[in-house]
Amino acid sequence: MHKERLIIGYAPTRRNVFSREDALKYKRLTLDKLKTWGYKTVDIEGINEDGLLIGNDDIASAVKKFKAENVACVFSPHCNFGTEDVVANVAKEMNLPFLLWGPRDEAPLADGSRLRDSQCGLFATSKILQRLSVPFTYIINSRVDDDIFKRGFDNFAAAANVVKAFKKIRIGQIGTRPAPFWSVMINEAELLGKFGIEIIPYNLIDVINIAKEIKNKKTQAYLNDIEYVKKNFTIEIDDEPLSNIIALKQAINLIKDNDNISAFAIQCWTAINELLGIVPCLANSLLYDEDIAVACETDINGAVSALICQAATFKESKIIFADITIRHPEDDNKELLWHCGPFPLSLKKKGSMAKVCGHNILGGAPAGTCSFEIEADDITVVRFDGLKGNYSLFSGQAKQTEGPKTSGTYIWIKVNNWPEWEQRFIYGPYIHHIAAVNKKISSILYEVVRYIDGLYLDAIEPGIEEIKKWL
Numbered sequence: 001m002h003k004e005r006l007i008i009g010y011a012p013t014r015r016n017v018f019s020r021e022d023a024l025k026y027k028r029l030t031l032d033k034l035k036t037w038g039y040k041t042v043d044i045e046g047i048n049e050d051g052l053l054i055g056n057d058d059i060a061s062a063v064k065k066f067k068a069e070n071v072a073c074v075f076s077p078h079c080n081f082g083t084e085d086v087v088a089n090v091a092k093e094m095n096l097p098f099l100l101w102g103p104r105d106e107a108p109l110a111d112g113s114r115l116r117d118s119q120c121g122l123f124a125t126s127k128i129l130q131r132l133s134v135p136f137t138y139i140i141n142s143r144v145d146d147d148i149f150k151r152g153f154d155n156f157a158a159a160a161n162v163v164k165a166f167k168k169i170r171i172g173q174i175g176t177r178p179a180p181f182w183s184v185m186i187n188e189a190e191l192l193g194k195f196g197i198e199i200i201p202y203n204l205i206d207v208i209n210i211a212k213e214i215k216n217k218k219t220q221a222y223l224n225d226i227e228y229v230k231k232n233f234t235i236e237i238d239d240e241p242l243s244n245i246i247a248l249k250q251a252i253n254l255i256k257d258n259d260n261i262s263a264f265a266i267q268c269w270t271a272i273n274e275l276l277g278i279v280p281c282l283a284n285s286l287l288y289d290e291d292i293a294v295a296c297e298t299d300i301n302g303a304v305s306a307l308i309c310q311a312a313t314f315k316e317s318k319i320i321f322a323d324i325t326i327r328h329p330e331d332d333n334k335e336l337l338w339h340c341g342p343f344p345l346s347l348k349k350k351g352s353m354a355k356v357c358g359h360n361i362l363g364g365a366p367a368g369t370c371s372f373e374i375e376a377d378d379i380t381v382v383r384f385d386g387l388k389g390n391y392s393l394f395s396g397q398a399k400q401t402e403g404p405k406t407s408g409t410y411i412w413i414k415v416n417n418w419p420e421w422e423q424r425f426i427y428g429p430y431i432h433h434i435a436a437v438n439k440k441i442s443s444i445l446y447e448v449v450r451y452i453d454g455l456y457l458d459a460i461e462p463g464i465e466e467i468k469k470w471l
Contacts (some may be wrong), residue, residue: 003038003314006161009033009071009094011062012086013053019115020050026079026103026116027052029144029391030429035077036255037150039157042069052079061094071096071260073160075153076243078102081121088128091136097160097451100125100260101139101149101354104245135450140471152471158312159447165262165311166452169197169304172255175204175267179300182470184299185430190389191300194454199300200259204267207251208275215252221232222250225286232345233282234355237367241355243295244276245368249283263293263303268340269362275411279368281341282356284321285409287346291315296342297432305384305435308448320374320411324381324425325434328403336410337436341370343409347438349375360407370405374411376438381413382445384455387429393449394430395442396460416461424460443467 010031014023027050034041045051047061053076073096076087077304082102091098102118108117120142129136135157139152175186214222225246229235235242252264264287266272267282271297283398293306302321310317320343328334340359348354353370358365360441396415405414415421424430442459446467449457459467 002467004156005038005070005166005314006040006073006164007069008034008039008041008157009066009096010043011053011074011087011090012051012079013076013082014079014082015083015121016054018117022115023052023079024050026077026144030077030079033144034153037153037404040456042066042071050287053090054083056086056278057087058368059086059093062090066094072164073099073157075099075101076160078118078121079123080116080117084121084125084128088132088134089227091129091134096136096165097156098129099139099153099156100129101152102141104141109111117402120412132369132420133143137450139446145284155443155471156447158314158444160385161314161450162308162311162444162448164450165307165432167196168262170200170260170262170305171197172218172259172261172264172301173199173201174252174264175202175271175302176208177296178267180268181206181297183189184301184433186295186300190321194391195452197304200261201318202255204271206246207255208272210254211247211251211276214250215243219250221253222246229286231355232354232435233370234353236355240276241367243277245269245280248276248280249286249322252283252287252292252294257444261365263295263307265295265300265303267298267300268296273366274416278366279340279359281339281369283368284342285370288319288321288342293321294342295320295321296339297433299433301383301385302435305382308384308445309380309382309435309437309441312444313437313439317439318347318438320347320409320436321345322434322436324434325432327418328412331414333363333416334362334401334412334414335418335421336406336412337434338406338408341368343370343372343374345372347374347376349373350370355360369411371407372409373405374409376411378440379411379413379436379438380441381434381436382441383430383434385429385431388457390429391454392456392458393445394424394428394458394460395445397440397442397462421460424433424458428458443471
């Protein structure tokens with residue numbers, strides 16, 4: 001499972017004046033539940049007799065163990081009241097997404113005594129975390145088997161996975177932006193200094209030369225892709241441009257592996273058209289099905305948006321990179337998400353024919369666009385963008401709906417209030433490019449921005465208050 005790639009530091013805590021036996025019991029029950037859900041954990045067994053955070057001596061030992069195991073986040077269930085100063089200092093030293101929760105207390109015993117007072121301890125720890133300026137996530141005090149615990153934990157884990165991915169983003173920029181596209185301008189130094197996002201530039205000629213070498217060698221991977229396309233698409237282009245598209249796709253695969261690139265942004269027109277006689281839409285489609293995001297028109301922020309969507313779903317749902325294109329001719333709350341052909345074939349709607357063809361907007365040439373409608377249910381639209389040093393993350397959830405047939409790869413979506421969406425895009429720091437994923441992830445992004453300084457969540461459907469209520 002993709003969840004296993006996220007390593008969670010498990011740091012349960014107790015306080016001496018409450019029941020040790022019950023604390024050990026809930027330490028075990030909670031950890032067993034995480035394993036049942038498929039998560040990989042690193043515990044703190046061995047730092048003391050109980051494997052629980054209790055005293056100041058436990059801080060350095062727990063931090064050392066977690067760092068040695070390269071955990072991506074820390075979870076500290078308060079198995080009884082807990083020890084707030086110890087927990088908070090571990091959280092501060094780790095500087096990672098941090099989850100606070102405690103199992104709901106039972107009724108007092110017959111004599112009136114209580115075994116745990118876990119909720120009470122959570123109030124204490126949360127105050128110290130805030131005093132130390134440590135961001136954290138909290139799940140409402142609940143039982144181990146409650147749905148709200150699983151919902152909150154899954155949400156936190158996905159958010160931690162996004163933060164993990166975000167902190168090591170390397171975008172491969174293939175070519176410069178198209179000259180007229182001022183909208184995709186970015187401040188490279190600001191992205192690096194503010195978020196640590198690295199942009200690795202590649203000369204388009206160098207990438208094309210790699211593609212030509214692959215084409216000449218006819219590697220097995222190249223031949224496999226040719227066979228796959230011919231089997232799954234109706235081909236309306238000549239063999240030569242098809243070969244060039246597949247060779248380019250293989251070149252991008254090679255660069256990703258050699259240089260540890262997270263995602264790409266490519267100058268898909270006009271230079272590549274003149275040099276290879278193609279557009280790379282089909283190549284991008286194939287790459288998205290391999291979980292390699294490629295943003296069109298050298299849109300760096302679009303590539304970041306796609307990476308956020310991938311990490312939020314542990315790459316278990318495929319991503320599309322689309323234009324917000326036109327409103328439905330009859331329904332005011334329907335909108336077309338479209339692009340020339342980069343959507344992954346695995347999302348193709350049943351009954352929709354997939355074809356590779358010439359670019360119909362550019363008069364039928366160059367070759368390499370794809371045409372098919374995709375199928376999805378719950379869609380979250382995401383855009384990471386910024387202006388004048390201020391960065392925000394747009395999120396809005398929608399449903400697939402019916403709409404007129406068109407060329408390219410596309411899906412019609414329906415929202416509750418499209419005019420509000422439209423104004424948000426017009427007045428926000430956004431453009432027509434978005435990433436989208438077939439899953440509801442707005443609540444995940446709500447947690448993500450806690451842990452990324454300088455990034456604000458611009459949530460529309462649902463809004464922030466709705467997300468809080470759901471959690």
